[in-house]
Amino acid sequence: MGSRVVLREIDLEIGPRELIGVLGPNGAGKTTLLRAILGLVPVQNGSLMVFGSAPTTGNAAIGYMPQSRVTADGGRLCGRDIIAAAARGERWGLPWLDLATRRQIDWALERVGASELARRPLAAMSGGERQRLMLAQTLIGQPRLLLLDEPLVNLDPRHQGEMVTLVRELQQDLGITVLFSTHELNPLLGAMDRVLYLGGGQAALGSVDSVINNAVLSRLYGTEIEVIRHRGRYFVMLGNQELDHSNHDDFFEGHHAPV
Amino acid sequence: MLQYDFMQHAFAAAGIVALLAGIVGYFLVLRGQSFAGHALSHVGFAGAAGAVLLGVPPLWGLIGFTLLGGFAMGLLGDRLAGRDVAIGMVLTISLGLGLLFLHFYTAYATQATAVLFGDILGIDWATIRLLFGLALVSLIALAAIARPLLFASLQPELAEAKGVPMQWVGFLFLGIVALTVSSAAQIVGVLMIFTLMVGPAAAAFNMSSKLASGILLSALLALAEAWGGIALAYQTDWPVSFWISALSGLIYLLSIVYRGWRDHYPPDLRASALPNIGV
Numbered sequence: 001m002g003s004r005v006v007l008r009e010i011d012l013e014i015g016p017r018e019l020i021g022v023l024g025p026n027g028a029g030k031t032t033l034l035r036a037i038l039g040l041v042p043v044q045n046g047s048l049m050v051f052g053s054a055p056t057t058g059n060a061a062i063g064y065m066p067q068s069r070v071t072a073d074g075g076r077l078c079g080r081d082i083i084a085a086a087a088r089g090e091r092w093g094l095p096w097l098d099l100a101t102r103r104q105i106d107w108a109l110e111r112v113g114a115s116e117l118a119r120r121p122l123a124a125m126s127g128g129e130r131q132r133l134m135l136a137q138t139l140i141g142q143p144r145l146l147l148l149d150e151p152l153v154n155l156d157p158r159h160q161g162e163m164v165t166l167v168r169e170l171q172q173d174l175g176i177t178v179l180f181s182t183h184e185l186n187p188l189l190g191a192m193d194r195v196l197y198l199g200g201g202q203a204a205l206g207s208v209d210s211v212i213n214n215a216v217l218s219r220l221y222g223t224e225i226e227v228i229r230h231r232g233r234y235f236v237m238l239g240n241q242e243l244d245h246s247n248h249d250d251f252f253e254g255h256h257a258p259v
Numbered sequence: 260m261l262q263y264d265f266m267q268h269a270f271a272a273a274g275i276v277a278l279l280a281g282i283v284g285y286f287l288v289l290r291g292q293s294f295a296g297h298a299l300s301h302v303g304f305a306g307a308a309g310a311v312l313l314g315v316p317p318l319w320g321l322i323g324f325t326l327l328g329g330f331a332m333g334l335l336g337d338r339l340a341g342r343d344v345a346i347g348m349v350l351t352i353s354l355g356l357g358l359l360f361l362h363f364y365t366a367y368a369t370q371a372t373a374v375l376f377g378d379i380l381g382i383d384w385a386t387i388r389l390l391f392g393l394a395l396v397s398l399i400a401l402a403a404i405a406r407p408l409l410f411a412s413l414q415p416e417l418a419e420a421k422g423v424p425m426q427w428v429g430f431l432f433l434g435i436v437a438l439t440v441s442s443a444a445q446i447v448g449v450l451m452i453f454t455l456m457v458g459p460a461a462a463a464f465n466m467s468s469k470l471a472s473g474i475l476l477s478a479l480l481a482l483a484e485a486w487g488g489i490a491l492a493y494q495t496d497w498p499v500s501f502w503i504s505a506l507s508g509l510i511y512l513l514s515i516v517y518r519g520w521r522d523h524y525p526p527d528l529r530a531s532a533l534p535n536i537g538v
Contacts, residue, residue: 038420058422066416073291074413078468082413085470089410090421094402095470121468 012196012205014179016144019171020205021188022181024198025243030181031067033198034147037179038064051144058090063138067149079118079125080105083137101140108139112166128159135166139174146171146178152187160187167191185212186233212236260493265380269499272382272390273485276442277455279394281463281481283401283439284456285474286432288464290412293457294343295332295433298350299440300452302328305353307374307449308360317374318389321441321449328353329437333430377448377500379489390442397438404431409470446485447500454500455481458507465514480510 014020022030035041036048039055048055050062074082087101097105109115114132122130131151138146148167152160164180168191171178182188185195185208195212196205200221204211211217212234217225225243228235236243260266287296306324307317328349335345361371373381401408407428411418419425443455459480467473488503495502 035420040420056422057420064417064420066414066420073289073464076464076468077289077413077470077473081468081470085406085409085413086417086421089406089418090423091406092403093406095406095409 012203014177014194014196014205016177017171017175018193019168019178019180019191021185021192021195022179022198023183023185023188023195025183028198029201030183030198031149034064034149034179034181037145037147038062060141061144063141063143063146065134065138065146065148065151067153075123076121078120079114079122079133080109082122083108083118083133083140086137087140104140104142105136108136109133111139111170112136127154128156128162131155131159131163132166135163135170139170144176146176148178148180150181150183152182152184157187160184164188164191185236189232189234208234260490265382266489266493268382268384268387269379269489270486272387273379273446273489274482275387275390275394276446277481277485278478279397279439280443280455281459281478282474283397283435284460284481285463285477286401286405286408286412287436288457288460289409290432292433292436293453294346296436296440296456297453298346298353299325299328299332299433299437300444300449301350301357302353303437303440303444304374304449305357305360307444308357308364308371311370311374312360312364317370318386318441318445321374321444322393322438324353325437325440326434329433330430333426333433373448374444375448375450376498377444377446377451379446379499382445386445390445393438393442397435397442400431400435404428404435408432447503451500451504454504454507455485458504458511459484462511462514465511465518484510 022033024030032041036043037050037055039050039057039059050059084097084102084105085095087097087105089095106115109118112132112135114129114136117125117129118133118136122133125133135148135151138148146167151163151167155163164187167178167180170176179196180188180192188195189208192208194206195208196203197211197217197220199217202220204216204220213227214225217227217236221238223238226237228237261270284296287293303321303325306320306322308320309324310317310320313320331349332346364370372378407418407423410421411423411425411428415425439456440449440452443452447454460477462480463473463477467476484503484506487506488499488501491497491502491506492499
């Protein structure tokens with residue numbers, strides 16, 4: 001990250017068996033936070049503890065779903081082979097898989113309903129199907145913590161809803177902790193235990209109502225933020241523009257997604 | 260045609276090299292580094308020409324220069340913006356250098372043709388042993404890094420998070436590619452490396468989405484193209500390298516047709532679609 005400080009003065013603790021929605025506009029530091037937990041980004045001041053110790057790369061207790069996609073030519077392989085390559089893929093030698101690992105891959109695919117899907121090449125899958133496959137991948141190796149980086153991006157509202165429901169089910173059934181980053185709050189409503197809001201280089205953690213309100217968000221950003229509630233949905237406004245979308249979709253991807 | 264020693268040599272050498280090139284080429288295509296492989300062969304040309312000038316066997320010059328080139332590319336790595344431009348520059352400078360070496364060494368131009376287009380009918384037992392050794396070293400090295408290489412190629416960000424030493428893996432792989440390029444240049448020449456290293460692998464990707472069968476297919480297609488090329492050259496007296504490249508191109512075209520057919524009639528539709536053809 002060079003010498004840029006992305007987040008400063010965050011003080012928080014996340015317990016086991018929680019689904020935390022990591023929210024905030026693009027560039028707020030959501031990915032950086034996840035990468036710091038993975039040990040990929042150094043923490044300059046203060047301390048970050050993951051399961052009671054300093055973060056290191058290769059932590060088998062963490063399942064990670066990065067935002068980036070599989071490389072173009074690799075996408076011509078079938079889904080199962082792609083996620084199988086990630087199973088203990090850091091070891092040297094030939095990519096043989098023992099029976100236990102193969103069973104675990106089958107189980108993970110079954111768990112997210114992607115067993116049939118995984119026979120097709122990744123390139124032939126829809127966005128929602130790919131995300132489901134990649135979610136299965138994070139389950140291999142029995143992780144206690146899942147870090148999901150923007151799994152809802154580029155999904156339509158129906159698939160967003162399916163993804164959120166699936167993640168919540170897995171989190172509760174398996175009794176694990178999930179950090180679910182997204183720049184859209186509304187699809188996660190009702191499915192998350194607490195929200196971690198990143199903005200203006202700072203962070204706030206708590207229940208949705210205790211974080212997503214005028215006072216807290218205005219303090220984070222250092223400017224007046226208005227939170228509008230309409231039909232059970234939240235809209236975070238900076239002046240007369242909606243913050244989340246004006247900072248992400250319109251600017252960088254040029255499409256206007258309805259909430 | 261197998262009663263001639265030179266034909267036996269040709270089949271043996273082409274067999275070794277084709278299997279190696281087919282397998283390594285599969286990973287090259289998977290990683291989207293075909294162009295790097297192409298560039299390495301041109302670096303090898305400068306090396307081979309330089310070796311001829313110094314009176315050293317061209318193969319040693321090839322190996323030395325491609326290894327150096329591979330390591331240099333590995334060091335620059337993905338961080339290098341505009342990789343294609345940088346690789347393209349190295350490629351042309353190498354060709355120019357090779358040309359200069361040939362300019363100083365004017366004794367016979369056949370050496371140059373052999374390096375550029377291959378000279379499989381002139382291969383002796385010593386070279387075959389050397390090729391076998393190169394293939395063995397390359398395949399053992401590939402077997403040692405295959406797992407993290409595959410992971411790093413498919414999902415670089417995740418592989419990094421899981422602790423794969425990305426630079427080392429990329430670096431070692433380019434070393435393997437360099438040895439493969441040097442071997443393949445003995446058969447089809449530095450200008451036609453693509454026919455054995457990229458053609459069969461690209462066709463395999465069109466025909467199978469399974470990793471294991473894809474690698475096997477790539478190796479077998481390369482073998483079929485190399486041996487088929489020698490047999491056709493024997494019948495027609497046309498250059499071996501021409502036939503290998505022609506077969507490589509033909510098989511690649513057929514694989515595209517096959518993929519189109521398969522995508523149009525997926526397995527579950529095929530049963531219902533086939534009877535209609537008869538109607």
